Amino acid sequence: MYVEVHRGANQIGGSIIEVGTAKTRILFDAGSELDSFDGAPLPEVDGLFDRAGFDAVFFSHNHLDHVGLAQSIHPGIPLYMGERAIAVMEAMARYLGKPLGFGVRPYQRREQVVVGDIKVTPFIIDHSAFDAYMLLAESDGESVLYTGDFRSSGRKPFDRELARLPAHVGTLICEGTNMGGKNKPSVSESELEEQATRLFRQHSGPVFVLQASTNIDRIVTMYRAAKRSGRVFIQDLYMAEIARAAAPTIPNPDFDDVRVYLDRYYSEDHHRYQAFDEYGAQKIGRAKIANQKFVLCVRALMAKMLMNLSERTEFSDGLLVYSMWNGYRDKPEVVRFLQLARSLGLTEVYLHNSGHADKETIDRLIEHVNPDKVIAVHTENPSWVNAYRKG
Ligand SMILES: [Zn+2]
Ligand SMILES: [Zn+2]
Known part of the structure; x- marks a missing residue:
């Protein structure tokens, strides 16, 4: 050969x-x-x-x-x-x-x-x-x-x-x-889970996680840390659909303690609105999100969602968890999103390991x-x- x-x-x-x-x-x-x-x-x-x-x-x-x-x-x-x-x-x-x-x-x-x-x-x-x-x-x-x-x-x-x-x-x-x-040795996902749990407990404000929706191990890590720190775990529709397609054991809105949100308004005939609607009682809107302790998974394109939530709930002592490859920090939308998070009062922390x-x-x-x-x-x-x- x-x-x-x-x-x-x-x-x-x-x-x-x-x-x-x-x-x-x-x-x-x-x-x-x-x-x-x-x-x-x-x-x-x-x-x-x-x-x-x-x-x-x-x-x-x-x-x-x-x-x-x-x-x-x-x-x-x-x-x-x-x-x-x-x-x-x-x-x-x-x-x-x-x-x-x-x-x-x-x-x-x-x-x-x-x-x-x-x-x-x-x-x-x-x-x-x-x-x-x-x-x-x-x-x-x-x-x-x-x-x-x-x-x-x-x-x-x-x-x-x-x-x-x-x-x-x-x-x-x-x-x-x-x-x-x-040659720096890797941190394991379970170590990341411990670090995340500690941080989520120490901070009283909201927690936002910026991670790849396809990084399924990381979804599990953040879900477990949310659970252990008494926070509800909330995915956007994109992550929810990916997690559900991956396997029934991966945290997704079919779990009792996972919620799903739509980051913007779509008309009722839009395929995303329809996919969202199928989640029934697991759906959550901005007003309800703002009312509780949560870990919410975000993407860099969700600046509006972040601003909207900041008007409904106190962001002080809140966290923006950067949980992806540092190379993505140079992307213009990531630069803007991180700046916005800082200006709204969130503290940025880095929690990641290599794939x-x-x-x-x-x-x-x-x-x-x-x-x-x-x-x-x-x-x-x-x-x-x-x-x-x-x-
Ligand atoms: Zn590769
Ligand atoms: Zn790869």
Whole structure:
């Protein structure tokens, strides 16, 4: 088997990785670059967009830097992704009022998909996207394991995930987002939960959480911290729809103690109004929100909602929890939102951990799968891999 990294060998995001034999060509991921825009030119990968030159594309998870090019892939090429990851993407598309834009088949954990003379096995792994996988390709006694994006600091025990992986692989294609930098060890989600609970108890004012709606682990963390500090947990419709699509065990308005709000007014025939209306008694309006102790999940585009609530309830001793990658602070809408929160009297706190493996986690993976060769991807410092070269 050969491996060709079309994109992502020395950058974070936009990964396109080809694995093949003399007979079969498959791809792991076809993502858009992190700073890409609508209408960005497609990368040159022969047989991917122009004709059905690949036998299948397997997406490791549903972050756009891995799946963003799916709509442009030639419709003759079968696409595969985790079942719950597809459900989350469909919920996002529904909220936006757009079709998903591509057909994709579900793969199941540890169930082989045979494509030509390659067998692909997905192994579930923890990441800041829900239903993320490592992908193992095997053909004629050879094996290639692609890590996708992963971490050991989530709520799934890493030991158990590791134990399912083979004890030897020929080639390991490994993400190195956090490699080559300061190597600071990750904080776990349960530690974040402790920190959040303490903060939510210490402060008497309202708590707003700015986080990615697709970061399902973080939803669980903030829900638990809200509960433990005697606050009602309130999601906006977008997060509610994503959480509900992910799994019934993820906090969503079907829980007795979770409420859902709409951040602006829509007419009764708008699809968002209709989706909201289906939540019945779990719906909550501004006046009711203002009347109680809450943790409310917000997005940077919700300045009006924040201003409106500030007129109804006291913001002093309240918190704005920044709970996403610090790189997003440069986005103009985030700059404006953080400024507004400060001007309304909220204190900003940072509570976040990375969705990616730290060095210790990568060491443990490499020790377990004992690869003959390691290829670095999803990294700005590809030379980190030299330390793992065999004799
Ligand atoms: Zn990624
Ligand atoms: Zn990712």
